[in-house]
Amino acid sequence: MSGGGGLIPGIAEGAAGLANVPDLTPVANTGRSADLDSIATYLALGVRAPISPVSSHTVKKGRTLFAEAGCQNCHGGPNWTISALDFTPPPAASQIADAQLVKFLCRVGTFDPNLFADGVSNEIRANNAANVQARGILGFNPPSLVSVYASAPYLHSGAAATLDAVLENVTHRSVGRADGLDTLTDPHDRKELVRFLESIDRGTEPFLNVIIPPRACGPR
Secondary structure: OOOOOOOOOOOOOOHHHHOOOOOOOOOOOOOOOHHHHHHHHHHHHOOOOOOOOOOHHHOHHHHHHHHHOOOHHHHOOOOOOOOOOOOOOOOOHHHEEOOEEHHHOEOOOOOOOOOOOOOOOOOOEOOOOOOOOEOOOOOEOOOOOOOHHHOOOEOOOOOEOOHHHHOOOHHHHHOOOOOOOOOOOOHHHHHHHHHHHHHOOOOOOOOOOOOOOOOOEOOO
16 A cells, blocks of 8 residues: 555544554554455465475575575575464564664675666555655565466566566575575576476475574564
8 A cells, every 4th residue: 555545444544544554553454444355365375375386396406595595594485485473463672773664684695776767666555645765774574485487577666577587697596505605606506496486386395494594684
């Protein structure tokens, strides 16, 4: 929602409306609108992620490379992301910085504030009256890899047109390892890993042995 109340009844458009739906407040989003609650339920339960056309039997090497690079430490767990609501809202004030839940943010070398001339275009932005604050300097909430083959372009800004381009970032591809070692220097290995990423869908067995990298994720 950006710029007003949307489907929420009784919420004005523009800045006045935004003041009634501030970020991360004790006010629940559910219960404001039966229509919005129905949409949320449909999105959660009624929309299936695309099934990958790539067979899991052909990507065994890529799966091994994924684990060796520590990718599962940000993109592991049942939903292929370490991001999970593990508290009863609202969050503690100590967990919030710049209107973001810093506990869930990971700094993976993909934020570029100079990517666009105006400094904010095609960025994740704050829910405020001006709606121009670029987000990402504190890190990003790791996205799920379920059906990632179907969600290009990639990164917060759409700057990576392909998964191959995502893996060109050395910091990103090595941040999951405790020692920071880049195990994907070989372009052929990166191709194998991309093939594995393209195979991931809801039927793919996830990595459940996750060690969140403390040097990259959470408060600085």
